Amino acid sequence: xxxxxxxxxxxxxxGGSLRLSCAASGGVFNSGSMGWFRxxxxxxxxxxxxxxxxxxxxxxxxxxxxRFIISRDNANxxxxxxxxxxxxxxxxxxxxxxxxxxxIIPADRVDYWGQGTQVTVSP
Numbered sequence: 602x603x604x605x606x607x608x609x610x611x612x613x614x615x616g617g618s619l620r621l622s623c624a625a626s627g628g629v630f631n632s633g634s635m636g637w638f639r640x641x642x643x644x645x646x647x648x649x650x651x652x653x654x655x656x657x658x659x660x661x662x663x664x665x666x667x668r669f670i671i672s673r674d675n676a677n678x679x680x681x682x683x684x685x686x687x688x689x690x691x692x693x694x695x696x697x698x699x700x701x702x703x704x705i706i707p708a709d710r711v712d713y714w715g716q717g718t719q720v721t722v723s724p
């Protein structure tokens with residue numbers, strides 16, 4: 602069974618940066634992707650970013666393009682999300698995900714979810 606464990610969330614001021622990490626165990630899809638969704642209070646889960654196993658295919662949600670950078674270390678089964686120029690509207694629980702395929706997919710098609718890590722952007 603695949604397990605995804607996130608770390609790195611916390612409180613940061615607007616304009617600041619945070620780096621999230623997600624360690625995967627129990628199996629890695631060689632033909633799939635790892636990535637991040639987020640869910641703000643009373644909102645639906647939103648796609649943030651994904652990266653294919655090879656790293657050749659990367660997608661970003663429109664709201665984070667130019668500010669967030671996703672990367673992965675296959676030797677350690679870890680994916681990272683570098684978040685820069687953070688805004689209050691980035692406040693959400695961030696979930697690490699793993700799924701087959703390399704396209705952007707809706708939340709209900711994700712195969713595996715982490716427990717989530719809270720990111721709060723506030724003065």
